[in-house]
Amino acid sequence: MTTRDLALSALFAAIIIVLGLVPPVPLGFIPVPITLQSMGVMLAGCIIGAKRGALAYAIFVLLAAAGLPVLSGGRGGLAILMGPTGGYILGWIVAAFVTGLIAERLVRQDQSEWRQLGGFFAASVIGGIVVLYAIGMPWVTAVAGTPFYAVASGSVVFVPGDLLKAAITALAARAVLAGYPLLHRA
Template sequence: MSTRDLVLTALFTAIIVALGLVPPVSVSLVPVPIHAQSLGVMLAGLILGAKRGTAAVLLFLLLAAIGLPVLAGGRGGLGVFVAPPAGYLVGFAFAAFVAGFLSERFVNARQSGFAQISGFFLAAVVGGILVDHLMGVLWLAYGPTGLGLTKATIGTLAFVPGDILKAGIAALAARAVLAGYPLLPHRA
């Protein structure tokens, strides 16, 4: 990685951490809070691409693992990786990779603005929502909580409207960065 890649990776890690300062909202159906950090994960994948976006999320997860209070609600430590939201946390890395991979394939500077926003939105929905929710649901269903697949799937539906809104925000922001910062290194 070049120095520029390291700086961008650290910057997006900081963005994900900063989005954790927004207080989480508890949902009664599942023991997982609604928070803004998944928006940062989508942004990292869409803007930085698969490799650097995943690196930013992995750095964020490393900071959480060593005990820094970087997660929503000021949580951190190894215990969060066995708690009910652990599947969603681990899913962040896969979500950033898939969103970045798809955005690299679907979006380029020669497309119209609408096509770019649509491509970014599709990448954010598939990576940032479908992949992350799949990991979270599987952990809730078969992990220590043992909710079962049906309850875990129904419980995660409460997150979908907010996540679609986050995907739209991420798509608009990624389009603005693509249009406004042509010197930003190619997403890779």
């Protein structure tokens, strides 16, 4: 890792913290709120790639574990990481890596704008939604004691918003790629 890679990862950790300034929207029937920090997974993976995106989230999670109020709603600490939302928070690291890995494989400079948008959208959906849910939902089941079926059916309400986040991410990543490409091919 170069100094530039570390600086980009730290910058994205700061962006993720800023996304947390938007208050979380609690749903009541599931202990996981709607936040914009999950969109950071998609943005980090698609814009700075797998390794740097995962590092950005690792930095972020370490800050949260240390008790700094970096999570949405000004929360932080080990209790949050060990609670029902902890699987999603820890899963952000893996999801950012997978999102970036897919984006690095699917998106190239010489492609049409539509293919780039499609690649970024696919990377965001697979890494930022499918992988994240695959890590977060079993965690909620284990920690909260809620049956997996109830967690899965309760999570369906998040899908439209997450698809909107994926579309916004695809547009943002495409704009960054056109103006200042940061995504490396692995």
